[in-house]
Amino acid sequence: MGEEIAISLKNISKSYKRYARPVDRLKEILLPGKSHAQEFWALNNINLDIPKGETLGIIGQNGSGKSTLLQIIAGTLTPTIGEVSVHGRVSALLELGSGFNPEFTGKQNVFFNGQILGLSRAEIEAKFDKIASFAEIGDFMEQPVKTYSSGMFVRLAFSVAINVNPEILIVDESLAVGDGIFVHRCMAKIRDFQDSGGTILFVSHDVGSVSRLCSKAIWINQGILVDTGQPAEVCKHYQAWVHEEVNKRTSINLDSNKNENIAANEEEIDLTKITIKESNPFTKKPYMAFYGFERFGTGRAEIEHISVLDSQGKPIQLVYPGDVLKIRITTFRHDKVRKPNVGIALLDRLRTVLSGWSTELLDKNFASYWLSKSEIGRATVDFEFIWPHLAGGNYALDIAFGDGTHENLEMLDWIQNAIVIQAAVNDLVEGVFQVSGRKIRLYEESLCTQ
Ligand SMILES: Nc1ncnc2c1ncn2[C@@H]1O[C@H](COP(=O)(O)OP(=O)(O)OP(=O)(O)O)[C@@H](O)[C@H]1O
Numbered sequence: 165m166g167e168e169i170a171i172s173l174k175n176i177s178k179s180y181k182r183y184a185r186p187v188d189r190l191k192e193i194l195l196p197g198k199s200h201a202q203e204f205w206a207l208n209n210i211n212l213d214i215p216k217g218e219t220l221g222i223i224g225q226n227g228s229g230k231s232t233l234l235q236i237i238a239g240t241l242t243p244t245i246g247e248v249s250v251h252g253r254v255s256a257l258l259e260l261g262s263g264f265n266p267e268f269t270g271k272q273n274v275f276f277n278g279q280i281l282g283l284s285r286a287e288i289e290a291k292f293d294k295i296a297s298f299a300e301i302g303d304f305m306e307q308p309v310k311t312y313s314s315g316m317f318v319r320l321a322f323s324v325a326i327n328v329n330p331e332i333l334i335v336d337e338s339l340a341v342g343d344g345i346f347v348h349r350c351m352a353k354i355r356d357f358q359d360s361g362g363t364i365l366f367v368s369h370d371v372g373s374v375s376r377l378c379s380k381a382i383w384i385n386q387g388i389l390v391d392t393g394q395p396a397e398v399c400k401h402y403q404a405w406v407h408e409e410v411n412k413r414t415s416i417n418l419d420s421n422k423n424e425n426i427a428a429n430e431e432e433i434d435l436t437k438i439t440i441k442e443s444n445p446f447t448k449k450p451y452m453a454f455y456g457f458e459r460f461g462t463g464r465a466e467i468e469h470i471s472v473l474d475s476q477g478k479p480i481q482l483v484y485p486g487d488v489l490k491i492r493i494t495t496f497r498h499d500k501v502r503k504p505n506v507g508i509a510l511l512d513r514l515r516t517v518l519s520g521w522s523t524e525l526l527d528k529n530f531a532s533y534w535l536s537k538s539e540i541g542r543a544t545v546d547f548e549f550i551w552p553h554l555a556g557g558n559y560a561l562d563i564a565f566g567d568g569t570h571e572n573l574e575m576l577d578w579i580q581n582a583i584v585i586q587a588a589v590n591d592l593v594e595g596v597f598q599v600s601g602r603k604i605r606l607y608e609e610s611l612c613t614q
């Protein structure tokens with residue numbers, strides 16, 4: 165028997181009307197029959213089957229069509245073309261508190277929302293205390309929601325969404341508005357919901373959360389489904405593309421070296437072009453090393469070589485907590501680099517960034533004494549650090565070479581998964597890492613019985 169499908173989208177397209185000027189909208193109202201609008205396709209021919217129990221991550225830049233897609237699934241928008249079938253009760257936490265009436269009190273909104281979700285009054289009454297206690301907004305429950313802070317809004321909205329026994333839960337980044345403790349409580353609830361077989365659609369720009377939480381991911385760009393698959397893979401492709409885009413916007417002095425692979429306003433994204441670069445876009449020559457690795461950047465300077473060494477400078481295959489590691493990165497500048505900045509990021513196998521640091525972060529003056537010798541040429545940077553008490557397994561390093569500062573950086577060369585580090589442990593590590601300085605003390609009280 166095949167897997168049970170919770171949501172099926174067939175050839176879904178959605179067009180919106182767009183008016184060049186506000187007066188065009190008015191003209192259309194006053195003179196019906198003649199359209200003054202332009203047709204804008206926010207979604208284009210989306211085909212997707214989401215099995216029951218899946219946690220699907222949806223990524224894409226602003227305006228790519230994610231909310232439109234979710235609203236179609238939630239039933240608050242109808243597609244212009246195509247068929248949607250949804251099996252199960254959908255509870256959507258879309259945009260901050262949407263679906264709440266600002267004039268109603270929190271309590272009235274709980275009832276109002278519950279009814280929209282198909283619950284009877286008696287059912288909502290039975291759940292009300294649970295909803296109120298999870299939201300923890302106290303007396304504000306009796307106040308109109310227009311008086312709520314954005315954090316209170318999201319507390320109540322999430323509490324309603326999760327406590328109405330949905331079968332499909334749609335959550336977007338508005339959760340991040342909550343304070344740290346609340347976000348933890350929400351994540352615990354989301355995990356319980358996953359464990360109980362619920363289907364989740366999770367929209368986020370944070371690729372780390374998508375990799376950690378989701379069993380599958382899709383990437384939507386300009387209304388087109390450009391990638392679908394394992395979350396870590398899809399996130400990697402998306403990040404690669406984001407970097408290309410950032411470079412396109414910030415690139416300077418590159419007019420004569422435009423990479424014809426990346427046509428401006430390219431309609432469809434060809435993943436083979438953006439993820440694996442065998443030749444340097446600046447020199448047009450094969451990269452000096454790392455053929456076939458996923459890398460991106462303008463190529464005005466590149467990473468030539470990376471090695472993982474121990475404190476004595478010997479290559480190291482296996483690391484233990486407490487070992488001193490040196491990541492030796494050799495770079496080559498083909499062109500003038502104003503502020504060289506090398507960075508490394510340590511990632512787990514789900515591509516969660518565990519830690520990241522750069523030459524700029526460790527030493528503000530690093531760039532200036534680096535450049536004291538020559539404009540074009542080779543330089544080697546050693547990143548030395550102590551391997552943390554992480555659980556055993558494979559960890560990856562992304563290595564980046566940029567021109568500029570953290571806020572304004574031209575990515576010259578970024579190599580994903582440039583190095584994989586095999587980590588071992590001497591003792592059992594419960595969880596992701598072992599906290600340091602662990603001690604136990606016993607204070608026993610003796611009770612004298614006479
Ligand atoms: N009611 C509307 N009328 C006209 N255009 C719209 C309407 N709603 C959305 N759009 C346009 O459709 C495109 C997709 O919007 P959508 O909100 O679905 O994107 P998104 O990926 O959710 O963006 P974000 O990450 O910023 O929330 C955008 O270009 C947006 O301007």
